[in-house]
Amino acid sequence: MTASKVPEVTIWFWLIKVLCTTVGESFADWINTGLGVGLGATAVIFTCVLALVMGAQLQLPRYVPIVYWLTVVVLSVTGTLYTDLLTDTLAVPLAASTAVFTVALAAVFGVWFARERTLSIHSITTRPRELFYWLAVLVTFALGTAAGDWTLALTEWSPGVSVLLPVTLIAIVTAGWRFGVNAVLSFWLAYILTRPLGANLGDWFAAPRSAHGLGLGYGLTSCVFLTAITAAVIYLSRTRIDVIDPNDVNDHTVPVSQRRVSAVAAVGFYAVVILAAGALLQWASMQPHGEAGGHDDEDPRPAAAAATVVPGRISAFPATDIAHLRNVVQDTLVRVNAGDQAAARSRITDLETAWDQDQDRLQAIDSNTWTALDQEIDAALKSVRSSSPSADDEKRDLTTLLNSLH
Known part of the structure; x- marks a missing residue:
């Protein structure tokens, strides 16, 4: 055989x-x-x-x-x-x-x-x-x-x-x-x-x-x-x-x-x-997900408002890391403004992956700033990936995040 x-x-x-x-x-x-x-x-x-x-x-x-x-x-x-x-x-x-x-x-x-x-x-x-x-x-x-x-x-x-x-x-x-x-x-x-x-x-x-x-x-x-x-x-x-x-x-x-x-x-x-x-x-x-760091898909902004990025504190993170995140957010915003939702979804995945991979290192540098920025990133991800995306919500969340990354 x-x-x-x-x-x-x-x-x-x-x-x-x-x-x-x-x-x-x-x-x-x-x-x-x-x-x-x-x-x-x-x-x-x-x-x-x-x-x-x-x-x-x-x-x-x-x-x-x-x-x-x-x-x-x-x-x-x-x-x-x-x-x-x-x-x-x-x-x-x-x-x-x-x-x-x-x-x-x-x-x-x-x-x-x-x-x-x-x-x-x-x-x-x-x-x-x-x-x-x-x-x-x-x-x-x-x-x-x-x-x-x-x-x-x-x-x-x-x-x-x-x-x-x-x-x-x-x-x-x-x-x-x-x-x-x-x-x-x-x-x-x-x-x-x-x-x-x-x-x-x-x-x-x-x-x-x-x-x-x-x-x-x-x-x-x-x-x-x-x-x-x-x-x-x-x-x-x-x-x-x-x-x-x-x-x-x-x-x-x-x-x-x-x-x-x-x-x-x-x-x-x-x-x-x-x-x-x-x-x-x-x-x-159907259970609330706030404790795990998640937010309601239909309105992520109230949870994100629990913490804000203090001006100037973002500089504690390595400039190369922040520059990469900023470029991804800018690219995503450009795609949203152009009405290309599929491309925006694809590009913002790079933001999520890079942020997750750098979590241990960045969180150890400044936990409070990391937490505040994490909430803004989460809000942007949910807006862009929503099953019924709103261009106004996407632009608002991406712009807020982009401002925090400067």
Whole structure:
């Protein structure tokens, strides 16, 4: 029999998958904003890198840990970037992109099953099945990004709290599998959920303690997770404990003695889980978010008025940092004045990313000024990203912020 092109699904599989998700997103942000490449150019770069890595993966006759997991990392970055392009450049609402990627994933699975009569990871032994597998992985990353970002937009949960939802859902999926719910369905649901889990976990590690994070920063967090991935992949390469035996035809996904749950019962089980999660998100979206630093989407100005930037205090921050922020705000204002809302949304993302990346360093210099400026930036972000943007509100908030940055 042909050797499998993917690893056995063990605890190592899930551990490295989560780590890859975190490192992939951090690296994309570094290229996009840290090097000033921009979202569109970063997406093009990683699409080219994906083509090269995928070409190497497809040429291999068997599963090779370092190439396989490198492919997963690049797919994680690329899938995230595609979602960000829809949201930030094309102004597609997160709810819509979540629905689009859900339909796309269903279509991939439908065509895959119609052709191959299986969606099991243990059946990836032919080129068509491997192509279907990687396409499904790419779409799951995009879907996980959209669904995760949509959840955070609705709830405005802190980094630590946001980790709990995907962890809980993964635990429920695992429990369902243990009690006999279809193993293939359970696998792919868990695979999707690891995307928001990894991203939220990275944010929790990197966010400052004042924002209920662990305060490691994005640089150190990426190094820690990358080191863990490297160590795990080296271990797997040497021990080969995750290599699927081509002579073993068993599925490995459900113990032989375990009674399988009917398809109707499985659908009912996950329908209840989805409804419960939806009810939780609906409840969370209706709660006041002022303590977490968020504001009402329809009127962010009252919260922003709680603190003001004291004239002259902005000079405490490095001039290069302020100049970069000022340029982004000016560019955004120019686009708003020109009536190009999509371009304004795209440009102001650079403001958010740069501000978040510099948070630890700037907040340590002058916490009060940082807090006041953070509220003005948040107000500008909400105005530009509003589902029903008002040009007057956008201009007012961007002008206020621009004045504070001088």
